[in-house]
Amino acid sequence: MPIEQNRMMKMLLHLVFYLWDTNKANSERISKPNMVLIMADDLGIGDLGCYGNKTLRTPNIDKLAKEGVTFTQHIAASPLCTPSRAAFLTGRYPVRSGMAAFQRIGVFIFSASSGGLPAEEITFAKLLKQEGYSTALIGKWHLGLNCDTTDDFCHHPLSHGFDYFYGCIMTNLRDCKPGHGSVFDKGIQMYVFPTLQITGIALITLESLHYIGLLRVPCRAHRYFFLVAAILFGLLLFFFHNIRYLNCFLMRNHQIIQQPLNYKNLTQRLTEEATKFIKRNTDSPFLLFVSYLQVHTALYASQNFTGKSKHGLYGDAVEEMDWSVGQILSVLDKQRLREKTLVYFTSDQGAHIEEISSTGKVQGGYNGIYKGGKATNWEGGIRVPGLLRWTEVIQPNTSIDEPTSSMDIFPTIVNLAGAPLPKDRIIDGHDLMPLLQGKILQAEHEFLFHYCNAYLNAVRWHPGNSDTIWKVFFFTPNFNPEGSDGCFESHVCFCHGSFVTHHDPPLLFDLSKDPRETNPLTPETEPRFYEILEVIKQAVNNHTKSLRAVSSQLSLGNVLWKPWLQSCCSSFFQFCYCDSDSDRR
Ligand SMILES: *[C@@H]1O[C@H](CO)[C@@H](O)[C@H](O)[C@H]1NC(C)=O
Ligand SMILES: *[C@@H]1O[C@H](CO)[C@@H](O)[C@H](O)[C@H]1NC(C)=O
Ligand SMILES: *[C@@H]1O[C@H](CO)[C@@H](O)[C@H](O)[C@H]1NC(C)=O
Ligand SMILES: *[C@@H]1O[C@H](CO)[C@@H](O)[C@H](O)[C@H]1NC(C)=O
Ligand SMILES: *[C@@H]1O[C@H](CO)[C@@H](O)[C@H](O)[C@H]1NC(C)=O
Numbered sequence: 001m002p003i004e005q006n007r008m009m010k011m012l013l014h015l016v017f018y019l020w021d022t023n024k025a026n027s028e029r030i031s032k033p034n035m036v037l038i039m040a041d042d043l044g045i046g047d048l049g050c051y052g053n054k055t056l057r058t059p060n061i062d063k064l065a066k067e068g069v070t071f072t073q074h075i076a077a078s079p080l081c082t083p084s085r086a087a088f089l090t091g092r093y094p095v096r097s098g099m100a101a102f103q104r105i106g107v108f109i110f111s112a113s114s115g116g117l118p119a120e121e122i123t124f125a126k127l128l129k130q131e132g133y134s135t136a137l138i139g140k141w142h143l144g145l146n147c148d149t150t151d152d153f154c155h156h157p158l159s160h161g162f163d164y165f166y167g168c169i170m171t172n173l174r175d176c177k178p179g180h181g182s183v184f185d186k187g188i189q190m191y192v193f194p195t196l197q198i199t200g201i202a203l204i205t206l207e208s209l210h211y212i213g214l215l216r217v218p219c220r221a222h223r224y225f226f227l228v229a230a231i232l233f234g235l236l237l238f239f240f241h242n243i244r245y246l247n248c249f250l251m252r253n254h255q256i257i258q259q260p261l262n263y264k265n266l267t268q269r270l271t272e273e274a275t276k277f278i279k280r281n282t283d284s285p286f287l288l289f290v291s292y293l294q295v296h297t298a299l300y301a302s303q304n305f306t307g308k309s310k311h312g313l314y315g316d317a318v319e320e321m322d323w324s325v326g327q328i329l330s331v332l333d334k335q336r337l338r339e340k341t342l343v344y345f346t347s348d349q350g351a352h353i354e355e356i357s358s359t360g361k362v363q364g365g366y367n368g369i370y371k372g373g374k375a376t377n378w379e380g381g382i383r384v385p386g387l388l389r390w391t392e393v394i395q396p397n398t399s400i401d402e403p404t405s406s407m408d409i410f411p412t413i414v415n416l417a418g419a420p421l422p423k424d425r426i427i428d429g430h431d432l433m434p435l436l437q438g439k440i441l442q443a444e445h446e447f448l449f450h451y452c453n454a455y456l457n458a459v460r461w462h463p464g465n466s467d468t469i470w471k472v473f474f475f476t477p478n479f480n481p482e483g484s485d486g487c488f489e490s491h492v493c494f495c496h497g498s499f500v501t502h503h504d505p506p507l508l509f510d511l512s513k514d515p516r517e518t519n520p521l522t523p524e525t526e527p528r529f530y531e532i533l534e535v536i537k538q539a540v541n542n543h544t545k546s547l548r549a550v551s552s553q554l555s556l557g558n559v560l561w562k563p564w565l566q567s568c569c570s571s572f573f574q575f576c577y578c579d580s581d582s583d584r585r
Helices: 002-031 059-066 081-090 124-130 185-211 219-241 243-247 266-280 312-334 406-417 529-545
Strands: 034-040 069-075 134-140 164-168 250-252 255-259 286-291 341-347 383-389 398-400 447-452 455-461 470-477 500-510
Touching: 034 312, 034 406, 059 312, 059 341, 059 383, 081 124, 081 406, 124 134, 124 286, 124 406, 134 266, 164 266, 185 219, 219 243, 266 286, 266 312, 312 341, 341 406, 447 529, 455 529, 470 529, 500 529
Parallel strands: 034 286, 034 341, 069 398, 134 164, 134 286
Antiparallel strands: 069 383, 164 250, 250 255, 341 383, 447 455, 455 470, 470 500
16 A cells, blocks of 8 residues: 555656646746847838738738737837837837937948947847847847947947847948949038038139239148148048948958948848858757848849839849748748747838939838838838737737837847846836737837937827827928928938927827828817826926936947048958958858
């Protein structure tokens, strides 16, 4: 009998242990999934089949939507690349990290500038790496490179938690691709040419006055003046002519492997890097951030996609990116990683509707029914695609209309990885899991603050136990030409001064009834008008009080080109040229 009892006890113990073990295995699978985060650049919500596009073919992204959750009110933390990406990686409003500009230029425009994501900021990559994840960034960074020397890499992805980096420090730019125009053209037309004209006229006047004897200028003086002006002009021309070498290069980790960037098979190379990374890490948890250079201009597509879409080169680029997403998903399947991998897809902001080529071709995307686009806080600038798939954990083929933010990914994946959230700072995102698993029905964002650079532009209020979404604007961009839907004359909308109109009282919209933001409410049409504004004013006060003074990473001094920070993979006399990446396929 005692022997029997003993056996029974042992069996029970085994059973308990077995149950605990499988439970643990289960919860481990659920608590440490792989993360594949995919971000497109300047892709509009109206460009994808799963958001209603009928003519652009995005079957792979549409399939991802079918297999997961589609967010219909997914909000980018900023309508511009640099601040939006800073917020995505840190889960915080860009003003908190100094990644929002007080001056006109809101993004980094030179690889050799000193601003960037500060070392004190904590990215999700850093936290996941501490939890044993392998981490990689494939594609665009746009959050700075160096601080003081060409190799301190203080802002580089590898200094922010990524183990592996293959891609561009800067952004894709028209200037990176010969024949695709220049984003500096407008600036040169507006500032450099007038300055040159004035200098020229001054010189001719001086010369004439000297010649007819009305003015005695020492001969040498105006010759030197002339020489200095000519040299400056030459340098400027040389600089903008060669911007491609200075700004557009491909890196693997800390090393430049292609300068200038070559567009041939570029998306294929990025895809190959992404799939290889997955294959190298099938046995350990990994975080893969695929940050496409598409579909920002300069537009490009490989041979298999060129001329195939119904929407010109822009459509070709979208379709190639979709192909790439398909390749990544298929590798996950082949490696049997589908169940334990969370896949997220988004765009850093809305489509850049002012992108029209010099020959008049539309090269920007489509923001669906929404007003405005990139660089504005109209819905077209910030309401972006948001897809999340995690089979077996998240219900497939569902959609969530609650307001969610790209900043929510930070706490969501940090919690799932089992890392503690930073306690010493405010995280503005909210964990999406309770909403995704139906544990709560209303998103935790009662208020979302929409900044235009460092200026508070608009606020979204989703009152508790209600379907209503209010949105107020303190100012709106002045569209030009008047009556258009964007800032076509300046190529991009700006955030202050004569570029905007301030509203007092603020403009109020009911987004739940008026998603196109066409009918501002008045005290007559909305009896609670002042009541609503009062609550929003309080929320703004509370939010503003939570901000700490930080040094601006996008001050003019931090954005300007600093020759001593210029990265160059060969000697100056070889014009910063090298290529060890083109012919590897
Ligand atoms: C699909 O996207 C293209 C490219 O942005 C756009 O021109 C077109 O209007 C969109 N079509 C629909 C039906 O949304
Ligand atoms: C691009 O890839 C295709 C298919 O792999 C190949 O045939 C072609 O030669 C590649 N082009 C370049 C420029 O490497
Ligand atoms: C290009 O398309 C053809 C036909 O669909 C396909 O067989 C080939 O693998 C594709 N090439 C690349 C590099 O994707
Ligand atoms: C997905 O949802 C849509 C709309 O709710 C429905 O029409 C469709 O049949 C669903 N598809 C699948 C594969 O469940
Ligand atoms: C602002 O903060 C105060 C104090 O914490 C709080 O009572 C109030 O509800 C907040 N107001 C809003 C609109 O968030």
